[in-house]
Amino acid sequence: MSQILFKNMNLLDPKWDEPRGGYEVLVEGDTIREVSARPIKSAGAKVVDCGKRTLMPGLIDCHVHVFLTEVNIRNLENVPLTLLTAKSAELMRGMIDRGFTTVRDTGGADWGIKTAVESGLIAGPRLFISGKAIGPTGGHSDSRRRTDYQGAPCGCCNAMVYVMAVADGADAVRGCVREQMRQGADQIKIMCSGGVASPYDPLDSLQYSEAEIAAATDEAKNFGRYVLAHAYTPEAITRAMNNGVRTIEHGNLIDDKSARLIKSKGGYMIANLVTYFSMKERAAQFGMTADMLAKNDIVLEGALRSLEICKKAGVKVGYGTDLLGALQVDQSQEFIHRAKVLKPIEIIRQATTVGAEIVRMEGKLGTVKPGALADLIVVDGNPVKNLKLFLDQGAHLPMIMKGGKFHKNALK
Numbered sequence: 001m002s003q004i005l006f007k008n009m010n011l012l013d014p015k016w017d018e019p020r021g022g023y024e025v026l027v028e029g030d031t032i033r034e035v036s037a038r039p040i041k042s043a044g045a046k047v048v049d050c051g052k053r054t055l056m057p058g059l060i061d062c063h064v065h066v067f068l069t070e071v072n073i074r075n076l077e078n079v080p081l082t083l084l085t086a087k088s089a090e091l092m093r094g095m096i097d098r099g100f101t102t103v104r105d106t107g108g109a110d111w112g113i114k115t116a117v118e119s120g121l122i123a124g125p126r127l128f129i130s131g132k133a134i135g136p137t138g139g140h141s142d143s144r145r146r147t148d149y150q151g152a153p154c155g156c157c158n159a160m161v162y163v164m165a166v167a168d169g170a171d172a173v174r175g176c177v178r179e180q181m182r183q184g185a186d187q188i189k190i191m192c193s194g195g196v197a198s199p200y201d202p203l204d205s206l207q208y209s210e211a212e213i214a215a216a217t218d219e220a221k222n223f224g225r226y227v228l229a230h231a232y233t234p235e236a237i238t239r240a241m242n243n244g245v246r247t248i249e250h251g252n253l254i255d256d257k258s259a260r261l262i263k264s265k266g267g268y269m270i271a272n273l274v275t276y277f278s279m280k281e282r283a284a285q286f287g288m289t290a291d292m293l294a295k296n297d298i299v300l301e302g303a304l305r306s307l308e309i310c311k312k313a314g315v316k317v318g319y320g321t322d323l324l325g326a327l328q329v330d331q332s333q334e335f336i337h338r339a340k341v342l343k344p345i346e347i348i349r350q351a352t353t354v355g356a357e358i359v360r361m362e363g364k365l366g367t368v369k370p371g372a373l374a375d376l377i378v379v380d381g382n383p384v385k386n387l388k389l390f391l392d393q394g395a396h397l398p399m400i401m402k403g404g405k406f407h408k409n410a411l412k
Helices: 073-078 081-097 111-118 159-163 170-182 210-222 234-241 256-265 274-286 290-313 325-330 333-338 344-350 353-358
Strands: 003-011 020-028 031-036 046-049 054-057 059-064 100-105 126-128 133-135 164-166 188-191 227-231 247-250 268-271 316-319 376-379 399-402 405-409
Touching: 003 376, 059 316, 059 353, 073 159, 081 100, 081 111, 081 159, 081 325, 081 399, 081 405, 100 353, 100 399, 111 126, 133 170, 159 164, 170 188, 170 210, 188 210, 210 227, 210 234, 227 234, 234 247, 234 256, 256 268, 256 290, 268 290, 268 353, 274 290, 274 325, 274 333, 290 316, 290 333, 316 344, 316 353, 333 344, 344 353
Parallel strands: 003 046, 003 054, 059 100, 100 126, 133 164, 133 188, 188 227, 227 247, 247 268, 268 316
Antiparallel strands: 003 020, 020 031, 054 376, 376 399, 399 405
């Protein structure tokens, strides 16, 4: 089995506060075989000299949408699945170019695109998929226009139908959850409050009932999966957490009480700050409506405060971005926005070790240790001192490896 030996580096394992010099890392196949502060002997290994740069785990984004290829998701109504797949491939290449070797897709991506990445047909990060995002009639997942009385057209000609599902009542929710898991979902996405990009639901609306949420979490647990919930308000967060949801997505309007509930339940919150800043700055030029942007202003106001509340309550927060379409180039700007509240090493941990816990790959992803998967990046400097090294579309990442294979290697 082929071996690759990384030498002359500063190693940043996120459990440390700073990179440490003098380490070497040996990769064998798709796995890290050895990590040592002493020289590693491996006569047949390909040697990569890191030139005193920082070697660290690949980044994990726990809230992306590789199939939401339009900023105004209404435009997906005119996108066939063939074009959607081509655009998705471009978006995923951008993600791994920026050092994100793992992403959790929170609504849309299916087993087909995941298989294409795993088999090497498309360059992209390791995918954890949710299948279709599930919500009630008139909620954040209802893709129909008000004139679509008989339902939307088939998904092969209208990508909006392909990425979202509507189910009402506990039994229907059970059936829909089972279908997503049959289709290979790693986790289930449900809607518990209104959203920014959906035109007809108020932001503070409570969507799925307690019985519907419980049906989803029960079925997911039975299948060895879990449920993540789109929820902005304390009421939506509370309803979700009290009925078995594991991760809260967004949570911008969280309060102290609902944060303490997440902590007590052992749950996680996945914040997505950059999407609100980027939508405020540029979404109008891509056709996002005034009503949507007004809702965006409301959640933007609470974005940074949500991080402060979660830190105070001890809630583990994952790195997420939730960017749509052309705005996905801003993925790494999330580091910069979080730095207004958090220390750089805290954010790096959110994008590595916490992310690995969220996708239930603790010890396999987000770390540099023997037995972990060889998802690694090399950074031109110390990111703990300068988070801007993650910017510029991966320009400061001369080496990116996923599963022991080079996606990029500019080192000699």
